Amino acid sequence: MTKHNITITDLARELHISPSTVSRALSNHPAISSETRKAVTELATRLNYKPNLQALNLLKKKTNTIGVVIPDITSYFYSSIITGIQDFFNPLGYNLILGQSNESYEEELKIIHTFASVRVDGILIAPASGTMNVNHLKELVEARLPLVIFDRDCEEINVDKVFVNEYSGAFQAVDYLIRSGCSKVAHLGGATTISTSRHRMQGYLDALKKNGIPVRDEFIVICDGFTPEDGTKAVQRLLSRDDLPDAVFAVSDSVAIGAMHAIKEAGMDIPGQISVVGFDDILYSSWFKPSLTTVWQPVYEMGMLSARILAKRIDETDENFKPRIETLFPELVIRGSSRPLDPN
Amino acid sequence: MTKHNITITDLARELHISPSTVSRALSNHPAISSETRKAVTELATRLNYKPNLQALNLLKKKTNTIGVVIPDITSYFYSSIITGIQDFFNPLGYNLILGQSNESYEEELKIIHTFASVRVDGILIAPASGTMNVNHLKELVEARLPLVIFDRDCEEINVDKVFVNEYSGAFQAVDYLIRSGCSKVAHLGGATTISTSRHRMQGYLDALKKNGIPVRDEFIVICDGFTPEDGTKAVQRLLSRDDLPDAVFAVSDSVAIGAMHAIKEAGMDIPGQISVVGFDDILYSSWFKPSLTTVWQPVYEMGMLSARILAKRIDETDENFKPRIETLFPELVIRGSSRPLDPN
DNA sequence: CTGTTAGCGCTTTCAG
DNA sequence: CTGAAAGCGCTAACAG
Numbered sequence: 001m002t003k004h005n006i007t008i009t010d011l012a013r014e015l016h017i018s019p020s021t022v023s024r025a026l027s028n029h030p031a032i033s034s035e036t037r038k039a040v041t042e043l044a045t046r047l048n049y050k051p052n053l054q055a056l057n058l059l060k061k062k063t064n065t066i067g068v069v070i071p072d073i074t075s076y077f078y079s080s081i082i083t084g085i086q087d088f089f090n091p092l093g094y095n096l097i098l099g100q101s102n103e104s105y106e107e108e109l110k111i112i113h114t115f116a117s118v119r120v121d122g123i124l125i126a127p128a129s130g131t132m133n134v135n136h137l138k139e140l141v142e143a144r145l146p147l148v149i150f151d152r153d154c155e156e157i158n159v160d161k162v163f164v165n166e167y168s169g170a171f172q173a174v175d176y177l178i179r180s181g182c183s184k185v186a187h188l189g190g191a192t193t194i195s196t197s198r199h200r201m202q203g204y205l206d207a208l209k210k211n212g213i214p215v216r217d218e219f220i221v222i223c224d225g226f227t228p229e230d231g232t233k234a235v236q237r238l239l240s241r242d243d244l245p246d247a248v249f250a251v252s253d254s255v256a257i258g259a260m261h262a263i264k265e266a267g268m269d270i271p272g273q274i275s276v277v278g279f280d281d282i283l284y285s286s287w288f289k290p291s292l293t294t295v296w297q298p299v300y301e302m303g304m305l306s307a308r309i310l311a312k313r314i315d316e317t318d319e320n321f322k323p324r325i326e327t328l329f330p331e332l333v334i335r336g337s338s339r340p341l342d343p344n
Numbered sequence: 345m346t347k348h349n350i351t352i353t354d355l356a357r358e359l360h361i362s363p364s365t366v367s368r369a370l371s372n373h374p375a376i377s378s379e380t381r382k383a384v385t386e387l388a389t390r391l392n393y394k395p396n397l398q399a400l401n402l403l404k405k406k407t408n409t410i411g412v413v414i415p416d417i418t419s420y421f422y423s424s425i426i427t428g429i430q431d432f433f434n435p436l437g438y439n440l441i442l443g444q445s446n447e448s449y450e451e452e453l454k455i456i457h458t459f460a461s462v463r464v465d466g467i468l469i470a471p472a473s474g475t476m477n478v479n480h481l482k483e484l485v486e487a488r489l490p491l492v493i494f495d496r497d498c499e500e501i502n503v504d505k506v507f508v509n510e511y512s513g514a515f516q517a518v519d520y521l522i523r524s525g526c527s528k529v530a531h532l533g534g535a536t537t538i539s540t541s542r543h544r545m546q547g548y549l550d551a552l553k554k555n556g557i558p559v560r561d562e563f564i565v566i567c568d569g570f571t572p573e574d575g576t577k578a579v580q581r582l583l584s585r586d587d588l589p590d591a592v593f594a595v596s597d598s599v600a601i602g603a604m605h606a607i608k609e610a611g612m613d614i615p616g617q618i619s620v621v622g623f624d625d626i627l628y629s630s631w632f633k634p635s636l637t638t639v640w641q642p643v644y645e646m647g648m649l650s651a652r653i654l655a656k657r658i659d660e661t662d663e664n665f666k667p668r669i670e671t672l673f674p675e676l677v678i679r680g681s682s683r684p685l686d687p688n
Numbered sequence: 689c690t691g692t693t694a695g696c697g698c699t700t701t702c703a704g
Numbered sequence: 705c706t707g708a709a710a711g712c713g714c715t716a717a718c719a720g
Contacts, residue, residue: 024699051698056699058697059698060698
């Protein structure tokens with residue numbers, strides 16, 4: 001497929017002027033006669049000239065591209081974040097290149113390396129759950145490549161970060177469950193390698209404590225993953241015991257959906273016998289039966305804010321680096337899978 | 345943020361050799377003494393040298409980036425396609441840049457233009473529903489920029505295309521509904537500006553015809569959009585009449601979910617009184633109550649195949665262009681929202 | 689086996 | 705107001 005993109009030199013040759021003049025005319029340089037400017041712009045549009053950004057990049061040492069690394073683009077959560085990032089960066093003339101780690105450290109590493117080679121202007125990353133070693137991120141910092149971490153924390157690395165306050169979300173959820181009359185609240189947790197799962201667990205524990213309810217280890221089940229099937233399996237362990245919980249706080253909506261399914265299969269009523277609360281507020285959460293009470297996260301905002309912070313860092317000239325850590329607050333959305341609060 | 349990425353010239357200076365020798369050493373050129381090669385590679389790794397792909401791009405007139413334009417990254421359907429595209433292109437050293445049209449022609453136009461400026465090696469596009477004028481795509485073809493259209497058709501433009509056979513999916517669904525004992529099958533359709541909606545409608549009509557069932561206009565409702573709310577509204581119009589359908593074939597799972605909700609609200613049993621079938625097989629379709637019978641689409645495969653075809657076109661040298669049109673086949677997934685077939 | 693040169697497309701001094 | 709020249713980082717003839 002041979003194609004010849006027309007260049008500034010083509011225009012210059014055609015008009016019998018120098019490439020530099022064409023360049024100036026096109027970039028609205030003041031010192032250009034209006035005639036030549038007109039001639040140039042006219043020819044340019046006629047020939048459908050498009051500036052070669054590659055050449056500019058090389059010259060300016062800037063690519064106007066941002067690398068985004070996420071575990072899974074298929075999830076509503078991360079794709080919404082991307083939308084936020086894009087809505088911030090596109091109007092500024094930046095393009096996004098995407099990498100999916102699939103929760104794998106090796107893939108993440110590879111992505112980071114190609115992003116570095118491509119010379120992206122900055123990187124936004126939600127680290128994979130499999131990422132224990134963060135040397136690849138430290139390298140970026142040393143290379144002074146602007147980096148912001150979002151959603152999941154990497155304690156060892158000191159850069160700009162944007163999170164949702166998972167702790168608060170979990171606390172709100174469990175505290176509400178207790179106030180709605182539940183006293184035996186179980187938790188279906190996520191892998192403790194992920195900071196978000198840990199913080200949600202902590203919110204759960206503290207809400208129990210605040211309400212004077214002792215923690216019962218048998219009411220805490222760690223799921224293998226975040227699928228409904230994982231939720232089903234986990235809740236079945238809970239249901240197989242004599243002493244049943246009267247509420248389940250799940251680490252994610254997906255897990256909660258699986259849990260609801262198993263509870264209904266076991267012939268129990270939601271929320272009559274067991275209340276269920278999830279986390280995320282996924283797209284269809286209000287359309288399940290019963291509709292799912294859950295914790296909404298400001299995902300789009302998280303994308304926007306991460307992008308804004310990164311952009312600032314990219315433009316920054318001064319050297320003394322003070323990392324910024326921003327936290328956004330989630331909100332409890334009460335629906336049909338849990339009991340209403342006493343109107344008192 | 346000042347950073348100095350080390351270059352091939354830096355290495356050359358350090359080792360008192362010429363840049364070209366360094367270049368050759370790094371690219372495993374045969375005519376290089378093993379000593380210099382060793383010295384170069386060692387220094388390169390020590391200094392953490394990363395080739396500047398921008399420079400290479402300029403030289404080779406190739407960016408190793410692919411532009412992908414989709415209406416909405418947030419949908420499970422399109423994000424799965426992206427995964428397919430990525431899984432094909434990443435191993436080949438290509439990066440993806442993403443554009444979301446939000447179903448708007450203007451946005452699509454803007455995206456296409458920036459992609460052209462960035463000099464992507466090829467473009468994959470699922471046209472926006474708002475795109476009636478396709479001059480921007482024609483321009484790409486004229487500029488000899490490899491282009492493949494997927495998911496939604498643009499009849500006027502003659503390039504490689506990859507689709508799912510929507511007609512077949514719809515036909516299978518409706519034919520099955522009739523064989524399961526339904527005779528009054530309604531259709532909740534999508535905007536007829538979108539080729540997929542039209543083809544699904546046609547499959548519905550032909551399945552009725554094949555089974556000798558007359559088409560009843562009052563059983564066809566076009567939804568305003570693809571949300572559950574749209575499905576709810578549409579099905580309510582159906583339920584407000586005297587003569588009720590005994591089955592509903594919805595243009596998408598999302599619409600079907602809204603429809604199911606409204607039907608249950610109206611106190612009717614699914615599938616006892618009304619069967620419901622959707623289209624897409626979204627992530628949670630088996631977790632609704634009842635679980636949703638639907639038409640599964642080979643989304644990941646569609647992404648992969650589109651990517652493969654684009655890659656071929658990019659590598660192609662010869663000029664005589666024969667567009668390829670590929671069709672993938674969907675499959676009916678029978679679940680709880682419809683009646684089982686008589687086992688005969 | 690290695691150095692020199694030119695050039696990818698563009699901007700930007702420095703001279704007219 | 706315009707042109708010539710240099711250079712961003714790299715590769716690829718062309719000479720040695």
